[in-house]
Amino acid sequence: MKKKIIPFVLASMSISTYAYDYSSYSAAYSNSDYREALNMGLKFFGGQRCGDSHNWMLVNNSELQKNNEVSCHTQDGKGSVNGGGNGNYDLTGGWHDCGDHIKVGTTMGYAAVSLLIAYDVWPEAFQDNYDEAYGEPNKIPDVLDEVKYATDYFIKCFPNDNTFVYYVGFEGDHNVWKTSARQSKDKVENGGDPRPVWTASDKGGPQAANYASALALMSLNYPDQSYKELCKTYAIKAYNFAKKNKSAHASIPIFYSYPNQEWTDELALAAILLYRLTGEEQYKKDALSYLSGTWESNSPLAWDTVTDFAYYYIVKDDPTANNGQGGTYLSFLEKNVYKLHIQDPQEPRSDKSSCTSNGFPYYKSNWGTNKLALGGAVAAALYAKLAEDGVITTTKDIKKAKNFTLRIIDYVLGKNEFNHTFLHGFKGDMTHKIHHRNAMGRNDNPPTDEKNKAEFMFASGGLIGGPSSYGQFGNVVEGGSSYTETEGGCDYNAPFVAAMASLVAEKDPVEFVDAPTTLSDRSYMVYPTLFDDYFIIDMIEHAYEKEVIAQIFTIDGQLIDTYDLKDKMSTIIRTSNYAAGFYIVKITADGKSVSYKLVKN
Numbered sequence: 001m002k003k004k005i006i007p008f009v010l011a012s013m014s015i016s017t018y019a020y021d022y023s024s025y026s027a028a029y030s031n032s033d034y035r036e037a038l039n040m041g042l043k044f045f046g047g048q049r050c051g052d053s054h055n056w057m058l059v060n061n062s063e064l065q066k067n068n069e070v071s072c073h074t075q076d077g078k079g080s081v082n083g084g085g086n087g088n089y090d091l092t093g094g095w096h097d098c099g100d101h102i103k104v105g106t107t108m109g110y111a112a113v114s115l116l117i118a119y120d121v122w123p124e125a126f127q128d129n130y131d132e133a134y135g136e137p138n139k140i141p142d143v144l145d146e147v148k149y150a151t152d153y154f155i156k157c158f159p160n161d162n163t164f165v166y167y168v169g170f171e172g173d174h175n176v177w178k179t180s181a182r183q184s185k186d187k188v189e190n191g192g193d194p195r196p197v198w199t200a201s202d203k204g205g206p207q208a209a210n211y212a213s214a215l216a217l218m219s220l221n222y223p224d225q226s227y228k229e230l231c232k233t234y235a236i237k238a239y240n241f242a243k244k245n246k247s248a249h250a251s252i253p254i255f256y257s258y259p260n261q262e263w264t265d266e267l268a269l270a271a272i273l274l275y276r277l278t279g280e281e282q283y284k285k286d287a288l289s290y291l292s293g294t295w296e297s298n299s300p301l302a303w304d305t306v307t308d309f310a311y312y313y314i315v316k317d318d319p320t321a322n323n324g325q326g327g328t329y330l331s332f333l334e335k336n337v338y339k340l341h342i343q344d345p346q347e348p349r350s351d352k353s354s355c356t357s358n359g360f361p362y363y364k365s366n367w368g369t370n371k372l373a374l375g376g377a378v379a380a381a382l383y384a385k386l387a388e389d390g391v392i393t394t395t396k397d398i399k400k401a402k403n404f405t406l407r408i409i410d411y412v413l414g415k416n417e418f419n420h421t422f423l424h425g426f427k428g429d430m431t432h433k434i435h436h437r438n439a440m441g442r443n444d445n446p447p448t449d450e451k452n453k454a455e456f457m458f459a460s461g462g463l464i465g466g467p468s469s470y471g472q473f474g475n476v477v478e479g480g481s482s483y484t485e486t487e488g489g490c491d492y493n494a495p496f497v498a499a500m501a502s503l504v505a506e507k508d509p510v511e512f513v514d515a516p517t518t519l520s521d522r523s524y525m526v527y528p529t530l531f532d533d534y535f536i537i538d539m540i541e542h543a544y545e546k547e548v549i550a551q552i553f554t555i556d557g558q559l560i561d562t563y564d565l566k567d568k569m570s571t572i573i574r575t576s577n578y579a580a581g582f583y584i585v586k587i588t589a590d591g592k593s594v595s596y597k598l599v600k601n
Contacts, residue, residue, distance in 0.1 A: 102169030109210030368465025425459020
């Protein structure tokens with residue numbers, strides 16, 4: 001979790017004048033790889049679930065299964081409120097912030113908004129592989145199943161018109177290394193139940209506005225009519241609270257305060273989405289007024305900046321909308337894409353040196369630059385979408401914008417100076433560690449050196465923070481300050497999923513409720529390929545009504561184990577009794593089989 005705010009500014013680098021030619025860039029991975037990466041990045045949110053919510057990293061943890069310890073923090077809302085007496089709220093659910101287990105309105109709101117905008121703009125990218133508990137497909141795209149855990153929680157965060165819950169947790173959460181299920185049983189000062197709650201009645205407008213945006217988008221897109229109406233009601237409630245308290249962020253207890261009280265982008269996005277939802281002109285007037293007279297381009301899309309989202313929806317409604325001085329909202333979005341991110345030599349900037357000869361912009365951040373680069377990638381994809389849909393006409397090179405997005409995606413997937421992926425577990429590669437307690441699955445609060453060995457980890461699908469500058473990445477889970485570069489969380493994966501959606505919608509589109517019905521080599525992932533005491537079979541994009549089995553054979557064809565995989569997101573195979581040598585894992589469903597070759601040390 002972020003303990004200090006560092007303004008997002010472009011890094012000054014020794015490679016100072018390079019302008020990368022994105023127009024000639026080509027994809028480094030197959031369409032199947034991009035689909036797998038999108039599904040893994042989305043599945044990560046299931047490992048962030050709090051409460052009694054089928055968090056797959058808990059459900060598939062064999063140690064926790066023994067005692068049916070697959071839920072966490074089921075007493076949220078019953079702890080102290082603002083440091084005083086205990087509350088009587090139901091604040092179960094939602095997403096953990098990062099690899100810790102606190103719940104932060106700032107990051108959760110931004111993440112939910114990003115995922116829902118990804119679905120709203122590129123619905124054909126998303127499949128229906130499972131239901132909310134990773135069972136059979138339920139005719140609801142998986143992205144909506146995942147985000148509903150957040151929007152259900154957002155509704156609970158407005159128990160009345162004058163109260164907004166923006167934070168649940170305690171400092172001690174960070175002092176222990178346990179799964180969220182086991183931490184729930186610890187002392188309150190170590191993050192156990194019932195955790196303290198933080199509410200506001202006169203601040204928190206920008207955070208509440210992001211909740212309003214997410215709820216409005218869910219109302220627009222969720223298939224169930226009663227839930228659509230409930231989300232609409234609370235979107236309006238959240239917006240009214242935000243508008244009343246618009247100029248003051250709610251500072252997160254213990255961790256940090258906000259040196260910048262900027263709020264206009266969050267309010268503008270909520271207002272334009274409510275206009276789209278209700279058709280009421282006042283919301284549109286609000287949106288335009290909040291952003292009038294200024295060009296906001298202080299950083300890429302991130303947990304404190306949603307300006308480009310607001311520009312996209314304003315322009316989609318009216319491409320000619322003018323902010324009163326300085327130009328149209330479209331021109332501002334264009335500047336952000338081509339000057340801040342792509343750094344087009346036709347629109348030079350003094351800080352264009354942030355981009356090196358590999359075409360990846362290294363934004364200055366102690367928490368890694370990947371999520372910021374992906375925020376820029378999403379903005380570029382949104383601009384290209386406006387052009388491709390015929391909403392705008394432009395003299396800009398749209399291919400350059402699309403290839404910028406592609407280059408960022410390829411970088412985090414592994415085409416980088418390290419030659420390893422930053423999407424934890426993609427194609428079985430976990431060389432780069434992720435700072436994540438549930439993914440490691442340990443409950444013994446191990447010392448630092450044991451955490452850094454990370455002998456067991458689920459392939460979490462989490463986006464790792466990444467380098468702080470070119471070639472600078474501390475691959476350390478704990479110790480010193482370099483663990484910040486291995487941090488991951490809901491606000492990391494959100495722009496990754498959004499950027500991936502723009503790519504997969506074009507390369508591998510699906511129908512609204514399309515689900516694979518035939519086993520393929522991308523249905524499951526088996527890792528690590530070189531194993532010692534375990535390997536894992538992860539479902540990536542398949543759900544079956546019939547039997548699915550995994551058989552483990554020695555290299556000479558002897559069957560040694562059989563496992564039922566039906567409706568299981570992850571299956572851990574313990575192998576301490578296996579002899580060293582080669583093994584074949586054969587997965588069979590509906591008469592079709594795929595095989596994977598593994599080696600035990």
